[in-house]
Amino acid sequence: MEYTQQSGPREPDVPATREQVAEALEQLAFLAVRHLTNRDISFTAASTLGRLSREGPSRLTALAADEGVTQPSMTQLIQRLERQGLVTRVDDPQDGRVVLVAITDAGRELLAERRRGRTNRLAELLATLSPEDQQALATAVHAAAPAFQRLVDNAARARKAPGSTAS
Amino acid sequence: MEYTQQSGPREPDVPATREQVAEALEQLAFLAVRHLTNRDISFTAASTLGRLSREGPSRLTALAADEGVTQPSMTQLIQRLERQGLVTRVDDPQDGRVVLVAITDAGRELLAERRRGRTNRLAELLATLSPEDQQALATAVHAAAPAFQRLVDNAARARKAPGSTAS
DNA sequence: TAGATTTATATCATGCCTCTATATAGGCAG
DNA sequence: CTGCCTATATAGAGGCATGATATAAATCTA
Known part of the structure; x- marks a missing residue:
């Protein structure tokens, strides 16, 4: 898929624009909210x-x-x-x-139960994919995990010390 | 590629367990609701x-x-x-x-506005990461995009024809 | 120490969002 | 026309959030 990167580095392996990352994370978030949410408590x-x-x-x-x-x-x-x-x-x-x-x-039991439920639904969902797709997702998650963890930590920290463009 | 489900594959390059994928998606859902949500409408x-x-x-x-x-x-x-x-x-x-x-x-304008807001917040969040981490996330997103898209489609389809373990 | 202020929590009124149960009204089959 | 099915509305209840305000304990201050 073609895409222009405006004065970007000319490397051929440039992977995704920030907009694409944002788009993917949004879709992922939508999926999570829509299909991984328990209805029991808020x-x-x-x-x-x-x-x-x-x-x-x-x-x-x-x-x-x-x-x-x-x-x-x-x-x-x-x-x-x-x-x-x-x-x-x-x-x-x-x-x-x-x-x-x-x-x-x-309360602890409820947390554990919810966790089990989410994991099960996710497993069902993943099972609908081909082994190749499952492999691709697992590899990506593995590769992105440390960076993503830092992103989550930074997000939590940003909440305590509100920055510039808070909506 | 061969691939056994349980009875763990002994391959050294096994990328992520199903639990790790579930964990990542949970964290993402949390991140999304916590930091990407607008308060204007539900x-x-x-x-x-x-x-x-x-x-x-x-x-x-x-x-x-x-x-x-x-x-x-x-x-x-x-x-x-x-x-x-x-x-x-x-x-x-x-x-x-x-x-x-x-x-x-x-209504359309509200949607566009919400989208701009989310993208901006996400961009701020991504900007807190090192270039290496940003690269890692972008690469992973790019690699997982097709498989993930199919996952989302399957999830939407599964909603219409409810399966076995609906909660 | 008495009185004012701040802090921690509770209460009230309001509105959003969802549910179940039920009502109304239009379409359709006999 | 009668009765059933379908599309939407209404009523009542509860969860979940808000801002405004009340209460009580701690703390500061004169």
Whole structure:
């Protein structure tokens, strides 16, 4: 497929323009949202549970800030999660105002279950591809993994210190 | 190329396990929702607008089926979109029951704007990577593009004819 | 120490988005 | 005309987010 690179390096193996990368990542994102999403709990709920699982008991406001939602939203979310038995709330003896939120065993089990579900759906999807295509995808993922991991880390970091063109 | 599914291939160049591919897609979904999402309209709303843009005026029930939501949900969504001036509703002269939904110019502009926003944010994100990492991502995207496209197509098709392990 | 301020969380009202159950209305077959 | 099927709308409920505001504990300050 032809494509012009504007004053680009004349190397014949130039792989993809930034727009193509953006396009591919968008499609990938669409696929992920459309076919890999569980309907049981919301994205923020799952992300919060994952954070509590990784980082231990946390304050409501800290969770809200980390998840990028308002404090009232997090209060409501935690109330729902508590009702579902996925988290518990413990008063902080040091500070009477704060409430520490912790994930329960049921919460961890839900996370594991969701993970299994996604992996299974993905496996089904991959199974529809030819072995050559599967191989190509696996190779690409393997090659891109370190760079992609850094991209994700940078994205998380950019969230804490907002930059120039935040929408 | 021979390729055994389980009972692990002993080849030294095995590129990525299915778990690694799943992991990468999960992280990507997270990245996409967290950093590439506009807050203006919902995912279903944007997807519906995109469909109307690509495929022209459609019936409510067809939209609902394609987007995987119930008909009442789509009715409400279209009502909201109409209130925002992003779609119009036209009665079908052939069949007094049906309503044809069409995207407006404002709707198309919103889609374009959202796309610009995502591409810009993604470009900012990519710019945080080293040239080597950018190259690695671009190469991987280029290599995986055809296989990935087929994966996306199969996923869309699988939605219409639900298979065995639907969650 | 008393009063003001800040901090952590909760509550309220509102709107989006989805669901299930049901209603309305047009098309069609007998 | 009667009855059924189809396309859309409405009602009621709950999840999920918001901004505005209330409450209570901690902390600063005069």
